[in-house]
Amino acid sequence: MSLPDPFPAIAKRVNNWGRWGEDDELGTLNLITDEVVREAAATVRTGERVPLALPLRADGVQTGVIPGRVNPLHAMVQINQELFGPGTVATSDDVVTLGLQAATHWDALSHVSHSGRLYNGRPADSITPHGGAAFGGVDKVRHLVSRGVLLDVARAKGVDRLPGDHAVTPEDLDEAAEFGGVTVRAGDVVLVRTGQMRRYLEGDRHAYAFPSPGLSLRTPEWFHAHDVAAVANDTLTFEIFPPEVEGLWLPVHALDLVEMGMPQGQNWNLETLSTACAQRRRYAFLLSATPEPFVGATGTPVAPVAVL
Amino acid sequence: MSLPDPFPAIAKRVNNWGRWGEDDELGTLNLITDEVVREAAATVRTGERVPLALPLRADGVQTGVIPGRVNPLHAMVQINQELFGPGTVATSDDVVTLGLQAATHWDALSHVSHSGRLYNGRPADSITPHGGAAFGGVDKVRHLVSRGVLLDVARAKGVDRLPGDHAVTPEDLDEAAEFGGVTVRAGDVVLVRTGQMRRYLEGDRHAYAFPSPGLSLRTPEWFHAHDVAAVANDTLTFEIFPPEVEGLWLPVHALDLVEMGMPQGQNWNLETLSTACAQRRRYAFLLSATPEPFVGATGTPVAPVAVL
């Protein structure tokens, strides 16, 4: 069983299986070499830090449509508890329950499979209820610090946000790179801004979710050609949704995660970064976005920070 | 009601209430200026990244003794679910429940109160079950990137780990700084290594928990004098436990968090970093350790990374 055209042909062109060895679980993150990180650190000019995560809260971006993907539920289990008797120092503790893909997050490579396979040809059934992802779990990514590049597609086009039916194409990415005066290099983490996050920030999570602009199924080849390490954007769906080709659902997920082995970030808030980059006319920065090491997890909340 | 001597006198000397304004919720993190961050980025030499977080798993460091502080419980809510019909692209999703202070974490300023007060004199009862910490929640810290300095007390003393009854003193910190050839500066995040983490890594979480070496109640004055932004170490208790003065429980917590307004990190794995710093003979690096922005939370898991 295979996915509809043009998926198979693109898949063949971007496939990275075996590129970093048959046991590799990191995929394109291998492209973040020590040298890339040294150069990333050298991009820091002002020292300003811009956080890219949405607050983790019960009224987060999830609308309840995706089964099991629950917004964070926070509860106090101790409040000013004087553990050692009356009048002693008091502590407060909290507990949370959350869907790992619910908020600003990384998809681990194991988040998606197709035709029974994960990245590097591993069997999809290596993910089990007890233990989760034995292969490609987010815990395998021990650190994620690199050069970040903002491709501000919306600003390059002079709009606040792209319309809901806009598929971001390779040409759009080139245009945004040129607008930003930046050249995407091997090992970069590319942040693609559509402006769709404004819908959520304005209070309408349903409009944010769907329909959504997002990456075209033509973009994985662009990412592959540029040897990008990872890509994140400011939408719930990452890719254009509903999809471009009838019956071909989530093709970008399958191409990025399964074929290329490239992690995807979703629900990143790029609004402040957009303003900061425009003001400084610099679209490259040090990006720190290390996953929380949940063992066997197929995703993780992340609190990314751009250092300008 | 006040805490036993010598707490009140020390508290007076290290108190930062009002130093950054009466509305301040960041405390010593204010010391991380853009300039500090620029210089932190400039410390990067090799580009090597060393992760400092323990894996988030059900058999984490918690033994069950601290009420409500549960190790992470991970469950899959979808495994290779073909959301759009048979043969389509499949996704996997996870959910977790965890105590925010259970693993490698930051204590938010609101984590501790004494005598009815939080940092900056705010009332302790501003923490509520519904909403958590209205003041000093971990979500107020939007980013935490600075220069990190490893004070490897154990290695400076030529031991694998300090004994369980060793209170790390200001003199120990000076000794470790000298050993590392490093000068602690304003805005630094100081990592204090005791080697206690080895007990957990060797498989004995009970021995790891207690008794534990840790910071002496004399150290807050040292941190205050050096204008340190934050301190983390490789123990469950952070401070020496059982405490140095009978009946004076958790004095370091109260001095750091309440009086100084300085975040504390616990359960950080400094073993690999210790080796890396020793090999390079450099004990300063870029440290990225941004909290997950759980709204109203008094702590957060964190995945810190040192970039050497």
Add this chain to the structure above:
Amino acid sequence: MSLPDPFPAIAKRVNNWGRWGEDDELGTLNLITDEVVREAAATVRTGERVPLALPLRADGVQTGVIPGRVNPLHAMVQINQELFGPGTVATSDDVVTLGLQAATHWDALSHVSHSGRLYNGRPADSITPHGGAAFGGVDKVRHLVSRGVLLDVARAKGVDRLPGDHAVTPEDLDEAAEFGGVTVRAGDVVLVRTGQMRRYLEGDRHAYAFPSPGLSLRTPEWFHAHDVAAVANDTLTFEIFPPEVEGLWLPVHALDLVEMGMPQGQNWNLETLSTACAQRRRYAFLLSATPEPFVGATGTPVAPVAVL
């Protein structure tokens, strides 16, 4: 500080504080004597059992409006796990997170306070984050089996469901008792049917939630006069909502739980029971509805069964 009229006067008339001793935590459940239970068992005629609980599922009755009251989230933590090696007997395990008041549930006496007091005059602040309700927790109710009586107000009025602005009055209860040919006695658990549950069963949880028919603030005196042990109905709000008197919110909750010490049940599905009672022309039965003994909890899911 006191609640608006006519609350204080009614409260005085229905107050049970001290009636069963100053340490009592059971309230009107004390009225369920062994004799009441013997007679309840004697009401069984056919042996038919009618379940009254809604299924516990992620798309339950909660709409997200009540903070923290989450529908059940179910996840598998083991699926056909061959714990003792390949080919051995396999087990499956699940974990859930749920709001204790989210589905078909009992309110414990500690669920509501007013003017700083719980039932029997206990201080409201005896409920703490660590430990929950020290007084009046649902775990104090060790068993709840008694005679159940259905007062089918909707059917007595010849309608499928009462309109959203219908406050069920003492006269309505008398009418329904007469319609059912039943006399409410001391120790009975009274089930009041409004038909509002049909809205949820038809798929509209928002219409189910609000506006909702429910009990009038005049009913607690009726329950008090009849020495009812507990009352449950088929609505989310239990009482008429929005309330009858402007600015007097949740008066029935406060009268029942705080003043009388009478547990309340909500979101009970009385549709099948309504049909069964009508067919048999008998409105009394054995009711078994023991709370799950969550220690310190202010509510609990319950799976009530009527035995006809």
Add this chain to the structure above:
Amino acid sequence: MSLPDPFPAIAKRVNNWGRWGEDDELGTLNLITDEVVREAAATVRTGERVPLALPLRADGVQTGVIPGRVNPLHAMVQINQELFGPGTVATSDDVVTLGLQAATHWDALSHVSHSGRLYNGRPADSITPHGGAAFGGVDKVRHLVSRGVLLDVARAKGVDRLPGDHAVTPEDLDEAAEFGGVTVRAGDVVLVRTGQMRRYLEGDRHAYAFPSPGLSLRTPEWFHAHDVAAVANDTLTFEIFPPEVEGLWLPVHALDLVEMGMPQGQNWNLETLSTACAQRRRYAFLLSATPEPFVGATGTPVAPVAVL
């Protein structure tokens, strides 16, 4: 692949697949007819109610050995929250996370599979992460009220508790029935007391868990011959553990749940019931033990009550 001897031969003798139709998901609970329930109600003599559930709390019976089976974690999400403004009626709400098999519980038929099959020959892979048990979920049991019979094996033998290596045999069950002066009939729910619960009640959950007396693999034939509807006992493991035959793990689970389709109850506290039955010299009673209807769940906490 099949399980070791003597499993296959016993399985053949007790197998109930198809007995109640090929679509049946209730198994031996079909034996609880209206008539059985009428007779069960008629056993009530005194009206005394004896609860059989352990309190649901963080320091429950689970020791952490069984992966994912977590003791209940209770947290308050609202405490005396004045939802409608200062001085209004206040409410408290709670949330829990718990393993459904963690405390006093029922195993659903779907809890166990062997050789790829569930009860009635259904495929084991009908249990999925998203949705849980499509077949044999605990939600399919809408009510569970019947005659309960206590077989007090420990008391019949004149001991407080059976030793850890005692496998309860059919002869033991006969002896206890004779001791209790009771005849087990079709549709009965049989409670087998070993006294092992005393270990937990005395504070040693590890000793409670293992080694444990429990049912012999010879007992399923006894239950089958008596057409018992369900069986519960006062151990963590239900069956003797470690098992009687080397390499044959959990044979009783597989025989009861998969072959016979008979629900099992574990961690039931039978201590008070033991005393009550002995005093009254009556070992039959009305038992109410309806599962919480978690949709797709393979187990459920239950709060059983015996009415004497």
